[in-house]
Amino acid sequence: MGVFNVEPHINRLVIPSKLHSVLLADLHMSHVGMVKTKTLARLYFWWPSLDREIEQTITNCNACRQYQVNPPKAQLSPQAWPSGPN
């Protein structure tokens, strides 16, 4: 259970730097992309290097890196070549 399973609070929290990595790891638990993670983070908290730390968290995330290297391959669906018009 993450700490983000609650409604966003109206006032964002300013978090001590030693907790940044814990919060970012929890925020990135579902491995959403960079833009969504930043958007979600801004709902809950802010600090001056937030964007850069989110980028580092995702860049260093093993699960995301693996997914980028081996994206699921699209299935080709061959269709019969038409023999002529109609």
Ligand SMILES: [Zn+2]
């Ligand atoms: Zn990830």
